[in-house]
Amino acid sequence: MREPTVSSLMTREVITADVGSSFKDLVRLLEDNKISAVPVLDGGYPVGVVSEADLVPKEEFRGGTSEAPGLFAGREEKHRWAQAGGITARDVMTSPVKSTSPDTAASAAARELAAAGVRRLFVMDSDGALVGVLSRRDLLKLFLREDEELKTVIRDEIFGRMLWVDPFSVDVEVSDGVVTMGGQLERQSEVEIAEHLVRALPGVVDVHSKLRPEWNDTAHTRQTTILG
Structure with a gap:
């Protein structure tokens, strides 16, 4: 018996941003579409992801005016500090994109989500083009x-x-x-x-x-x- 694949579960219409999208445009994109993350495209191909977590450091460090992390601060804290000064998607995005393929089995995709510790996987074809997004919620639809x-x-x-x-x-x-x-x-x-x-x-x-x-x-x- 064939298991459902990512292609049969994914959302095909994906809201995207460009590497040059401004910080404010990114916030507006998430808010207007009621989503928590958006893939960033460069020349039509995904190069990163901007999530709410990538934008919050702007407030956490007050745009970089708060005291910088100390010498012994962790890599994650230093990364957030750098994001606080970002003004475009290229500055604040997280790379590389956590992705999967359309023909990946649903159970394998669930394991990929768990291993990566993310809420969604962006679906790319064999040429690296974005064709959809698979979220935890998409997988849970199987139980309906x-x-x-x-x-x-x-x-x-x-x-x-x-x-x-x-x-x-x-x-x-x-x-x-x-x-x-x-x-x-x-x-x-x-x-x-x-x-x-x-x-x-x-x-x-x-x-x-x-x-x-x-x-x-x-x-x-x-x-x-x-x-x-």
Whole structure:
């Protein structure tokens, strides 16, 4: 079963700024569009990002009039001090751009967001052109799938097409994304595969499995592993 990709979840219309955009224009751009960050383009290609955090140092250090960080100040504090004197996007932006590709799987993109510690990834094609933006909120939309849709996918795709099981020989109920399964399958391995596939299905919140096997085809394998 194919996992959703970034292309199917991303926002395609992206508000952008130019490297020469003024500080005040950047503030107005964020405020007017109710966004917290904007990619900065140079010649049509992303070279950085300006977020609210990149603009706040102007107030934090009163435009550079407050006392400069001391000799032993951290790199981050010194960076914010430098941003306080910025007047264009080029001066205050953070580089490089945290990006991903349109064909990246949703789960991989979620891991990239977590690893980078950012709220969004800008989506660039193979030529480096900006084609969209993927936010945490875009990923969370996966959990808005209707219960009935999930139930149909589990029965028809997972049991019917992938496990070759009569879809109506098992009981499947979905409530607020929580899946409850009951019934009997032929082998224990099928039970474990079914549970794994359903739990990995985009939009599933949790799985309660009451599936039973007619016989345990994994017992000998596990015993051999222990003895070996």
